Amino acid sequence: MKAAGPNNSRTSSDMLQKRRRSETAQWEARAPAFAALGDQTRLALVARLSSGQPYSISQLTRGSRLSRQAITKHLRVLERAGIVRSVRTGRESRFEFDPRPLADMQDYLTRVSQQWDQALSRLKAFVEK
C-alpha cells in the first residue's frame, strides 16, 4: 500500500522483467474476482444464486446467521467483481448471477494447470529417456 522503498536492488537486468510483466498483465485483472470468492459466505451466496433464480437481500439473509447489512456488504463485493448484478424492483433489490468472471477464473486455472502438466511431462520424458 505504501510506495516501494529501497532494499530492492532494482538495478539488475530489466528487459526480462518487463517482458514478464506484460505477460502477467492479463492475469492480474482477475485478482478481484478471486478475492470476491475468498470468503465462505460469498461462496455460499454464489452457489445459491447460480440456481438461476434471482433473490432479494432479505431472502438471502434468511438463509444465514448474519445480519442483513453484512449480507448486503458481501453482495456488493460480488457486484464490484462483476459476479452478480442487482436489479431494483419495487422495494426490493434482487440479485442475479453473472457467470462471465467465473469463466475468466477458469481460464487462469486451466492455463496454470496446463503449464504444470507440461512441465511434468517434460520431466518424465527426460527421466525415461
Next chain:
Amino acid sequence: MKAAGPNNSRTSSDMLQKRRRSETAQWEARAPAFAALGDQTRLALVARLSSGQPYSISQLTRGSRLSRQAITKHLRVLERAGIVRSVRTGRESRFEFDPRPLADMQDYLTRVSQQWDQALSRLKAFVEK
C-alpha cells in the same frame, strides 16, 4: 468477526436452512484457496511457479518491485492455502507449486457454471415449449 447478534429473526423454518448448510459445507473449505489467489502479486507468483521449476525467495523477489519480506509474506499465504510448498536447501528456501487446491477450485467453478447452464436450458425449454 464478532459473534452474531439479534436482528436476524432466527425463529423461522430451520429444516431447509440446515439442509442448505450441510450442502455448502464442502465449498466453504475452498475459500482460503480463492482468497490466496485474490491478489495480483500472488497470481503472478503462482503463474511463475507453475512452470515446474522451484524458485528461491530472492529469485522471486528480483522479478518484483516489492521487498523480499513482502514476497515472503505472500509466499506464506500461498503455503497456508496449500498451493505452494517450501523446501529449505542450504541457505535458501525454494518454493514449488502444488496444483491440488487449484483442482478443487476448478471443481467449484465448474459445478456452479453447470448449475447455471442447467437453469438456462430449463428456461429455454420452458420458453420454446
Next chain:
DNA sequence: TTTATGCGCAACCAAATGGTTGCTTTTATC
C-alpha cells in the same frame, strides 16, 4: 392512512492484510 417490510446510509469497532524497516541467524564463499 396507518403499519410493516425492504433497503440504504453512516458510524463505529476489532481483526486481518499488505507493506515497510531494522536486526539476527545461518550458510556459502573468499
Next chain:
DNA sequence: GATAAAAGCAACCATTTGGTTGCGCATAAA
C-alpha cells in the same frame, strides 16, 4: 576466519475487511 548472501524474526504502520448498530426513507399491505 572474515565477508557476503539468503532468509527469518519482530515491530510497526495505514488501510481494508467483516461485522455490528441505529436511523431514515420508500414502497407495499392492512
